[in-house]
Amino acid sequence: MSFIALTHRTVIELKGIDVIAFLQGQATNDMARLTPGSCLYTAFLNPQGKFMNDAFILMLSADYLWLDVETDYAIPLLKRLTLYKLRSKIMLQLRIDIGVYACFEQPAVVSEMIQVADPRSTEMGWRIYTTIPQTADTPIALYDEKRISLLIPDGTRDIPYERGFIMEYGFDRLGAIDFQKGCYVGQELTARMHYRKLGKRQLVCVAFDGNPPESNTDITQDGVSVGTIRSTCGHLALAHIRSEAIGQTLMAGGQLIRIQ
Secondary structure: OOOEEOOOEEEEEEEOOOHHHHHHOOEOOOHHHOOOOOEEEEEEEOOOOOEEEEEEEEEEEOOEEEEEEEHHHHHHHHHHHHHHOOOOOOEEEEEOOOEEEEEOOOOOOOOOEEEEEOOOOHHHOEEEEEOOOOOOOOOHHHHHHHHHHOOOOOHHHOOOOOOOOHHHHOOOOOOOOOOOOOOOOOHHHHHHHHHOOOOOEEEEEEEOOOOOOOOOOEEEEOOEEEEEEEEEEOOEEEEEEEHHHOOOOOEEOOEEOEEO
């Protein structure tokens, strides 16, 4: 079985009788959908409704959860959750001993591994969690190529920290937002963008004849910036583009863009 090491992800552990109620007021998805052994994809926003973290939430038991989050932003999220928990009966800690892996085929059941289907798309396979290091014999480039072709952003590689709006990056399409649940941090603007169709940009997959330009390169139409290149792999890239520019002649880094 071929494993892909997701070294840019780490785990925050939450324990306590109030974990579900607490996260219900913090995350964009509905915690009531969690059952033991299941996994939800969600996001954490700041009070202005802008992106801070994406997360896979695993329920190990009714009062025991793991958050699979970006390594670089795990400590800021841990500090924020600790600040917001007030009198909630929960304990939080960073679990740097847990490795995060991906696998396109369901691995064999092994007692020291926790495996869950990737909730964003069946084509993304499985996510694996273990304290025992695994041989990662599949390059992460294959993982990136797959998710880019499926229009799946990867945290701050694609969404500017505390600047991006998740409705412009397809989080509703990925099942990461519940528009019927109660209040959570950043809900008002997210709901308004959804119901009033206020998003001006969207995420698209683009291809180049040569190697893509670097991330954050401007995309231009007749010399005017209309978007930005995000993460890249091979000849593909994710691009955040003004909706009205799609279908027009677009350039980035001196190359013609082809929208897939």
